Amino acid sequence: MKINKPILVTHPYMPPKETVMKYLDSLWETRWLTNNGPLVQELEKKLKDKLSVDDIVVFANGHLALDSAFRIYGFKEGSEVITTPYTFVSTVNAIEMNGLKPVFCDIKESDCTIDENMIEALITDKTVAICPVHVYGFPCNTEKIEEIAKRHNLKVIYDSAHAFGVRLNGQGIASFGDMSMFSMHATKVFHTVEGGAVAFSQKDLRDKLKTQKNFGLKDKEDAQVAAFNAKMSEMHAAVGLANLESFDKQVNKRKELVNRYIENIEKINGGCKNSKITLFDFNRENVEYNYAYFPVLINDGLGVSRDVLAERLWSEKKINARKYFSPLISDMTFYKKKYGESNTPIAKDISERVLTLPMFYELTLEEVDYITESIKEISR
Numbered sequence: 001m002k003i004n005k006p007i008l009v010t011h012p013y014m015p016p017k018e019t020v021m022k023y024l025d026s027l028w029e030t031r032w033l034t035n036n037g038p039l040v041q042e043l044e045k046k047l048k049d050k051l052s053v054d055d056i057v058v059f060a061n062g063h064l065a066l067d068s069a070f071r072i073y074g075f076k077e078g079s080e081v082i083t084t085p086y087t088f089v090s091t092v093n094a095i096e097m098n099g100l101k102p103v104f105c106d107i108k109e110s111d112c113t114i115d116e117n118m119i120e121a122l123i124t125d126k127t128v129a130i131c132p133v134h135v136y137g138f139p140c141n142t143e144k145i146e147e148i149a150k151r152h153n154l155k156v157i158y159d160s161a162h163a164f165g166v167r168l169n170g171q172g173i174a175s176f177g178d179m180s181m182f183s184m185h186a187t188k189v190f191h192t193v194e195g196g197a198v199a200f201s202q203k204d205l206r207d208k209l210k211t212q213k214n215f216g217l218k219d220k221e222d223a224q225v226a227a228f229n230a231k232m233s234e235m236h237a238a239v240g241l242a243n244l245e246s247f248d249k250q251v252n253k254r255k256e257l258v259n260r261y262i263e264n265i266e267k268i269n270g271g272c273k274n275s276k277i278t279l280f281d282f283n284r285e286n287v288e289y290n291y292a293y294f295p296v297l298i299n300d301g302l303g304v305s306r307d308v309l310a311e312r313l314w315s316e317k318k319i320n321a322r323k324y325f326s327p328l329i330s331d332m333t334f335y336k337k338k339y340g341e342s343n344t345p346i347a348k349d350i351s352e353r354v355l356t357l358p359m360f361y362e363l364t365l366e367e368v369d370y371i372t373e374s375i376k377e378i379s380r
Contacts, residue, residue, distance in 0.1 A: 052172035062183030062196030174199035192240035254291035
């Protein structure tokens with residue numbers, strides 16, 4: 001197969017123009033462009049139904065959403081939050097920028113989520129919360145995490161940036177914990193170009209979150225707290241409403257692509273499970289996936305290292321595969337200098353072998369074949 005342009009690791013989905021304009025037309029009449037307009041309100045209602053959550057508040061982006069989730073609890077400065085080093089830097093930045101200390105817990109090789117069996121040993125008298133991450137949309141062990149949190153009176157704030165639409169045991173993924181943050185960035189399965197949201201069940205959190213994202217103003221004249229501007233615009237909400245209409249279609253197409261990847265890579269492995277390339281399990285009966293990413297682990301048996309494979313895929317085949325997540329947050333300059341290296345050997349090993357292959361709605365099955373054939377050719 002010949003390709004006419006590079007295959008990127010992701011490519012934002014664009015809804016039909018006429019669908020977006022269906023929502024945007026009203027703006028030329030109302031001129032209500034921001035500050036909790038009717039489209040933002042409609043988006044929150046539809047997200048609440050789609051995600052099967054008690055309530056939800058949208059934000060300008062996922063980072064500000066997660067920051068706000070920590071901020072409204074008013075945790076004492078220097079308190080500790082147990083999280084994972086295997087995530088995007090935003091997760092840990094939200095903890096750090098609230099004056100809290102991130103405590104890094106190792107992950108499980110089976111799905112890259114936080115190892116729930118290692119959490120309890122990290123709890124001290126300074127621990128106030130756990131911030132697990134549903135990495136690649138793979139759900140954490142929510143039942144065990146809830147059990148630990150209740151026993152030690154800790155808050156659980158999930159980073160669900162990758163997990164929009166994921167269901168566990170028939171429940172929306174944001175049904176678990178005290179709050180869950182979703183990212184609605186352009187590269188996500190569902191996006192509003194830039195955007196984020198916090199889902200929750202506790203009734204008094206709505207007003208606190210809305211105040212936090214609007215300069216701390218509870219009404220038009222009185223600031224209750226010092227806060228920032230994290231409001232979503234009506235134009236971003238319009239894109240979200242349009243994209244929501246095609247979400248299920250996107251997930252179904254992504255599932256086809258994932259199944260094709262798995263079929264092809266199993267052939268590369270030659271019948272020996274995970275001998276050359278380790279595949280993750282997308283067939284857990286109690287999970288409805290969103291197929292947000294397609295990560296694999298490159299093993300010695302492939303005959304070429306992860307870094308060499310990624311470089312040659314790009315230089316020779318114009319295929320952009322991403323080392324995501326690498327390096328670990330705990331190995332990044334700021335966090336390593338401040339806290340030193342983390343004792344997370346599984347996370348370290350995975351970060352040195354992981355490669356996320358291209359995954360987006362417009363990707364074709366033929367392109368998946370080209371990608372996997374290219375991997376096979378380079379590994380000879």
